[in-house]
Amino acid sequence: MADKITLEVARYSPEQDGEPRFDRYEVPLIENWMVLDALNYIKDQLDGTVTFRWSCRMGICGSCGMVVNGHERLTCETLLADYLPGPIRVEPLRHFPVMRDLVVDLSDFMEKLERVKPWIIRQPGAPEPSREFIQTPEQLAEYKQYSLCINCVLCYSACPVYGLDPHFIGPAASALSLRYNLDSRDQGAEQRLDVMAQHDGVWDCTVIGECSVVCPKHVDPSLAIQEYKISATKAWFKNLLMPGGGK
Amino acid sequence: MPSAVPRYRPYERRMPLLWWLQRWNYTWFILRELSSAFVAWWVVVTLIQIASILEGPQAYAAFQAWMAQPLLIIVNIVSFIFILFHTLSWFRLVPQAMLPRIGGKRTSAVMTGAPMYVVWAVASVVVACFALGVF
Numbered sequence: 001m002a003d004k005i006t007l008e009v010a011r012y013s014p015e016q017d018g019e020p021r022f023d024r025y026e027v028p029l030i031e032n033w034m035v036l037d038a039l040n041y042i043k044d045q046l047d048g049t050v051t052f053r054w055s056c057r058m059g060i061c062g063s064c065g066m067v068v069n070g071h072e073r074l075t076c077e078t079l080l081a082d083y084l085p086g087p088i089r090v091e092p093l094r095h096f097p098v099m100r101d102l103v104v105d106l107s108d109f110m111e112k113l114e115r116v117k118p119w120i121i122r123q124p125g126a127p128e129p130s131r132e133f134i135q136t137p138e139q140l141a142e143y144k145q146y147s148l149c150i151n152c153v154l155c156y157s158a159c160p161v162y163g164l165d166p167h168f169i170g171p172a173a174s175a176l177s178l179r180y181n182l183d184s185r186d187q188g189a190e191q192r193l194d195v196m197a198q199h200d201g202v203w204d205c206t207v208i209g210e211c212s213v214v215c216p217k218h219v220d221p222s223l224a225i226q227e228y229k230i231s232a233t234k235a236w237f238k239n240l241l242m243p244g245g246g247k
Numbered sequence: 248m249p250s251a252v253p254r255y256r257p258y259e260r261r262m263p264l265l266w267w268l269q270r271w272n273y274t275w276f277i278l279r280e281l282s283s284a285f286v287a288w289w290v291v292v293t294l295i296q297i298a299s300i301l302e303g304p305q306a307y308a309a310f311q312a313w314m315a316q317p318l319l320i321i322v323n324i325v326s327f328i329f330i331l332f333h334t335l336s337w338f339r340l341v342p343q344a345m346l347p348r349i350g351g352k353r354t355s356a357v358m359t360g361a362p363m364y365v366v367w368a369v370a371s372v373v374v375a376c377f378a379l380g381v382f
Binding site for chain 1: 260
């Protein structure tokens, strides 16, 4: 096995560069080293100006998502050895503005996430529970898959619809929105549907499905969006046949 | 008072024109969309065929002669391939788009997808039997 591997790292300095470039770094090829370890080696030993986000190093925090050799990956769980003989091209996530090097501006995603109200909503006036909510394993299973989303936004980077139309609410926000709708303690589905059933909501999705392919936590945002389409259609028909939603 | 927030100029990227060639999933999607044009062509041909049948044997003979042109044969072969692709791509997509509940439990992707292939195969055999004069 080779003892070194080359990384081509996308660099962009907003103060100096008109557009990104690639800098090459040679790093030791150590067994079990991840791409993130190599980036930290570069920052510590070769070039302290290389900028990237990271935190937990164990696939939980969702901050080290980048595009590695053209595919969205959490760099903390992407082995260097899988890319032998190299070079490994590391780029920032697609579709988001690049702030510096491998760091993208996630403001748009944060705004969208807030819009879908990803928290438990109780109807005003709903009786206060006298004890904790009881949930059966079946009720938990309904939403558990979607609750595993770590907001790493790899799905947004892999979604060409979001790339072509940045108004699209996008995969992770949809999955998290459905996660609360499916929670037996929640009563906010109608409020979320107001956001999700708009044109820029789920209807923009053309079912390419790459969001579900790249998800490192095996969440299925594509399924969430299609389920939302069914809910929106049902609500529309209900409203048509029973004006006022049959309340 | 001037803002203390440092000014930066984020780099905005545009989607490349050939983005749909970057991954097989993207290309598959574009081919699926393109196949809709061939489905539309098949609908038009079927409507013309029905109209000529209703008009009488002479009109239907003219339709058959029209369809026997080499160019139309090529177009129809290509259409057939794309319609087949269209069908299979939507069958493949259904379990990705919905997993209905049976008796309160969600069905698996196989349980959602398999019945469509079975119905398709049975329908194809029935149509083939009619076409070959078995019935």
